[in-house]
C-alpha cells in the first residue's frame with residue numbers, strides 16, 4: 001500500500017546531510033552564518049530575508065526568531081536530522097488549541113485517491129492552505145525553509161495531527177512514486193512530550209532509528225535525491241499511542257515548486273538577536289536511539 005510517499009541510507013545522506021553540512025557544519029548557507037560552538041550567535045542576513053519572503057521585507061520577519069535552544073543534530077549516518085526547540089512550547093500550545101476544534105479523521109492516498117483507511121487512524125486539522133492561513137504557522141514554515149534551503153512557499157497545505165490512545169499510522173513513505181515534482185523534504189514536528197511508555201514514537205525501520213516525541217522537536221529528512229529518485233530507506237511509522245495518552249504533530253512537506261503565494265500579512269516576531277547552539281553533536285538527543293530489534297522494540 002502506498003500512503004504518502006519512498007527510497008536509501010546513503011542516498012538520504014547525500015540529500016539532507018549534504019544540505020545540513022553546508023548549513024551547519026560549514027557555517028554558511030544562503031546568507032545564514034552560524035558559528036559552530038559555545039555561545040553561538042545566529043545571524044540572519046537581509047538577503048536571506050528577501051529570499052525567503054519572495055522580496056517582501058518588513059520591519060520584523062518571523063525568520064528573525066529562533067526559539068532558544070534551537071539545535072540541529074544529524075543522527076549519525078541515517079540522513080535524518082533532529083532539531084530540538086524547532087518551535088517553542090507557546091507555539092505548540094497555540095497550534096494544538098487552534099487545531100482541536102477542526103479535527104477530522106486522517107486520510108491517506110491510495111491509487112491517487114484520498115481515502116479514510118485503518119492504515120492511519122489519527123485525526124487531522126488543516127491550519128494552513130488555500131482557504132485557511134493561520135499566521136502562527138509562518139515562523140515554523142520559515143524555519144524549515146531556512147534549514148532545508150528551499151523557499152517556504154514550496155510547502156504543502158499544513159496539517160496538525162492528533163493521535164488518541166490506540167491510534168497509529170503504519171509504515172509508509174512521504175513521496176508519491178512516479179511523480180517527479182513532489183515532496184523533497186519532510187519536517188515532522190512534535191507538539192507534546194511523551195515518555196517511551198506512552199508509545200507514539202516515530203520508527204524508521206530501515207534506518208534502525210526510533211524518535212520519541214518531545215514538545216518542539218522536529219525530525220527532518222529528504223525524500224528525494226537531487227535527480228528526483230526517491231529514498232526507500234525513509235519508510236517510517238507512527239507507533240500506537242498508549243491508552244490514556246495522546247500525541248500531537250505537524251507535518252511540513254516541502255516540494256520542488258511553489259505551491260502557496262508568499263504571505264503578505266506577516267506576524268510580529270521577537271527581536272533577531274538570538275543566542276542558540278546550532279551544532280552537530282556526538283551524542284544522540286534524549287529519546288532518540290538506534291534500534292536493535294524490531295521497530296516496536
Ligand SMILES: O=C(O)CCC(=O)C(=O)O
Nearest residue numbers: 169201202237238249251
Ligand atoms: O506521527 C508520526 O510520528 C509520523 C507521522 C507521519 O508519518 C505522517 O503524517 O506522514
